[in-house]
Amino acid sequence: MDKGWGLTLDTSSSTSLPFFSSKPPPPPPPPLSMSFFSKDTTMFPALGFPVNLSRPTNNEEEEEEGDQNRMVVGEVDFFSDRNKSSSSARHDRNHLLHQHVKPIIKKELLCADEKPYNSNLQVNTGLQLVTANIGSDQSTVDDGVTSEAEDKRAKNTELAQMQMELQRMNSENQKLKEMLSHVNGNYTALQMHLVALMQQQQLQKPRSDSTENEVVQKKAEEKKHGIGGELVQRQFLDLGPSGTVAEVDDHVSNSSSDERTRSSTPQNNKIEAGVTRNYVRNTNGKNELAREESPGSESQGWGPNKLQKLNAPNVMDQSNIEATMRKARVSVRARSEAPMISDGCQWRKYGQKMAKGNPCPRAYYRCTMAVGCPVRKQVQRCAEDRTILVTTYEGTHNHPLPPAAMAMASTTSAAASMLLSGSMTSADGIMNPNLLSRAILPCSSNMATLSASAPFPTVTLDLTNNDPNPLELQRHHHNHNHSAPLFQLPFPVGQNPQNFGVATPFAQALYNQSKFSGLQFSQDHQVGSSQVPPLAPRTNLQIQPNQQQPSLADTVSAATAAITADPNFTAMLAAAISSIIGGAHGNNNNGDNNNPNINNMASKLSSFSGN
DNA sequence: CGCGTTTGACCGGCGC
DNA sequence: GCGCCGGTCAAACGCG
Numbered sequence: 329m330d331k332g333w334g335l336t337l338d339t340s341s342s343t344s345l346p347f348f349s350s351k352p353p354p355p356p357p358p359p360l361s362m363s364f365f366s367k368d369t370t371m372f373p374a375l376g377f378p379v380n381l382s383r384p385t386n387n388e389e390e391e392e393e394g395d396q397n398r399m400v401v402g403e404v405d406f407f408s409d410r411n412k413s414s415s416s417a418r419h420d421r422n423h424l425l426h427q428h429v430k431p432i433i434k435k436e437l438l439c440a441d442e443k444p445y446n447s448n449l450q451v452n453t454g455l456q457l458v459t460a461n462i463g464s465d466q467s468t469v470d471d472g473v474t475s476e477a478e479d480k481r482a483k484n485t486e487l488a489q490m491q492m493e494l495q496r497m498n499s500e501n502q503k504l505k506e507m508l509s510h511v512n513g514n515y516t517a518l519q520m521h522l523v524a525l526m527q528q529q530q531l532q533k534p535r536s537d538s539t540e541n542e543v544v545q546k547k548a549e550e551k552k553h554g555i556g557g558e559l560v561q562r563q564f565l566d567l568g569p570s571g572t573v574a575e576v577d578d579h580v581s582n583s584s585s586d587e588r589t590r591s592s593t594p595q596n597n598k599i600e601a602g603v604t605r606n607y608v609r610n611t612n613g614k615n616e617l618a619r620e621e622s623p624g625s626e627s628q629g630w631g632p633n634k635l636q637k638l639n640a641p642n643v644m645d646q647s648n649i650e651a652t653m654r655k656a657r658v659s660v661r662a663r664s665e666a667p668m669i670s671d672g673c674q675w676r677k678y679g680q681k682m683a684k685g686n687p688c689p690r691a692y693y694r695c696t697m698a699v700g701c702p703v704r705k706q707v708q709r710c711a712e713d714r715t716i717l718v719t720t721y722e723g724t725h726n727h728p729l730p731p732a733a734m735a736m737a738s739t740t741s742a743a744a745s746m747l748l749s750g751s752m753t754s755a756d757g758i759m760n761p762n763l764l765s766r767a768i769l770p771c772s773s774n775m776a777t778l779s780a781s782a783p784f785p786t787v788t789l790d791l792t793n794n795d796p797n798p799l800e801l802q803r804h805h806h807n808h809n810h811s812a813p814l815f816q817l818p819f820p821v822g823q824n825p826q827n828f829g830v831a832t833p834f835a836q837a838l839y840n841q842s843k844f845s846g847l848q849f850s851q852d853h854q855v856g857s858s859q860v861p862p863l864a865p866r867t868n869l870q871i872q873p874n875q876q877q878p879s880l881a882d883t884v885s886a887a888t889a890a891i892t893a894d895p896n897f898t899a900m901l902a903a904a905i906s907s908i909i910g911g912a913h914g915n916n917n918n919g920d921n922n923n924p925n926i927n928n929m930a931s932k933l934s935s936f937s938g939n
Numbered sequence: 940c941g942c943g944t945t946t947g948a949c950c951g952g953c954g955c
Numbered sequence: 956g957c958g959c960c961g962g963t964c965a966a967a968c969g970c971g
Contacts, residue, residue, distance in 0.1 A: 677944060
């Protein structure tokens with residue numbers, strides 16, 4: 329060891345660290361010699377920060393022996409093995425400096441001057457590193473002048489003060505450690521956020537080769553920088569769903585704003601006029617769908633293959649999961665004699681296949697309400713019960729929706745969002761969908777289920793009812809092309825409202841969305857006088873107002889339960905309900921534009937989601 | 940003729 | 956490597 333060398337970290341620039349300003353260090357005890365910082369500061373290139381080299385003054389040299397016994401505040405004595413402390417943090421720090429700083433300094437010093445310094449090196453890092461240098465093994469100093477009794481007394485006082493000082497420094501070290509972990513936490517969170525944002529940007533950019541290379545490069549860089557590429561990736565994967573949720577939420581918020589801003593565009597006028605021109609004739613006179621395969625459109629769409637192909641093997645896992653998250657589907661089962669249920673959107677059939685295990689063909693539709701809309705759906709009759717039409721939606725509309733379509737889109741996107749809810753890890757969402765199913769819809773097993781066996785996470789909204797007296801609702805005719813399918817609503821007949829549990833708001837939302845989206849109930853009873861207005865007079869609806877329809881308080885409390893269970897659910901549900909209300913406003917023929925209770929609930933939910 | 944549908948080919952993933 | 960299967964493409968077709 330290079331005894332006699334001292335490196336002092338200059339704390340003079342940070343004596344008033346805000347975190348500990350409330351507890352100023354006590355004045356140094358007179359018997360202790362402080363290390364006096366020289367004003368000479370030398371920059372060590374290899375260190376990158378100024379090092380204050382100072383030969384000890386004569387005084388200090390004279391006091392060298394006494395110096396062994398000093399307590400040094402704001403100083404790290406690297407070169408003394410007296411520097412033993414119970415504080416592991418200090419030990420680590422000293423170890424670090426021993427390993428990395430000392431050799432550099434030693435080398436540079438030897439280059440500068442053959443004669444080794446017998447002084448403290450003061451390294452001004454601007455950091456406050458506090459440590460104690462207590463020479464316990466050489467604590468006895470006999471100057472031969474003072475009497476033994478005096479010496480003992482002074483020693484005792486000194487010892488007590490040193491112990492106090494040590495205690496204080498230990499606590500400060502502890503606080504520093506806490507602060508460090510806090511900063512580390514913030515750093516990690518920011519890093520994750522950055523990675524998520526970058527990833528989102530990547531998804532929005534065209535998936536060109538260069539982009540792919542960038543992704544690979546970034547990942548390599550992350551690994552190289554030792555921020556634990558693996559860790560960051562895993563953390564990001566945990567964020568996966570929230571990313572997707574953000575996408576959906578963005579869409580929900582954008583679509584409303586887009587609707588406002590784009591409502592006067594020719595395209596929108598076209599849509600409103602019910603005209604779709606999604607094909608363009610190319611120069612060959614060939615029909616070609618004018619799709620702006622927007623960056624993620626392919627990946628958002630039904631085709632997973634290309635996305636996976638583009639990803640390098642080392643990012644396969646992540647991309648697989650991302651693709652999986654994007655491919656979350658919402659399947660709607662409804663009784664319908666029509667070949668396709670009307671959901672307010674315009675669709676173009678682009679394919680039909682015979683699927684295995686089902687004699688009924690599966691039809692593939694693409695949303696044609698806007699160029700490049702990635703939303704697709706599959707329509708297939710249930711093999712067991714051919715009156716049941718299974719419509720599977722995937723993707724998020726990139727365009728404003730007519731009120732009639734808003735509700736279904738909101739419901740499906742809300743369901744998809746729930747599926748991808750970031751409140752649980754992606755692994756939970758995918759690997760254990762039943763968990764989600766139970767958490768969100770514990771009492772509605774026949775209404776919404778999650779398929780674990782499906783290749784992609786799928787929420788199934790079962791709008792059929794096994795009850796022999798199903799709640800039927802007739803699709804109200806608007807200017808839709810398709811015939812009027814017959815729907816059933818999933819509300820269990822005769823069920824105690826208390827048993828609705830947290831499923832109630834969602835079921836209610838579904839109920840309302842069906843109603844507001846142009847689906848009309850026929851009923852004899854006025855369902856839920858406060859929440860559901862009277863509709864068509866014809867009825868086979870068997871919901872008892874008091875039995876079937878939970879009170880607003882029940883609904884709100886159930887919603888609150890759901891909200892507290894999953895904050896993300898709040899935003900989604902609020903978005904869905906808001907859109908439903910929006911749909912109601914746009915759907916004047918429903919005559920329920922200003923249902924105060926629903927508005928109230930939505931505003932409550934919105935205020936919750938704002939938290 | 941324009942536009943939506945049909946349908947066979949094609950592609951990629953996946954399991955054996 | 957091969958075959959199966961789901962999903963997509965696009966030429967051909969048909970309807971208004």
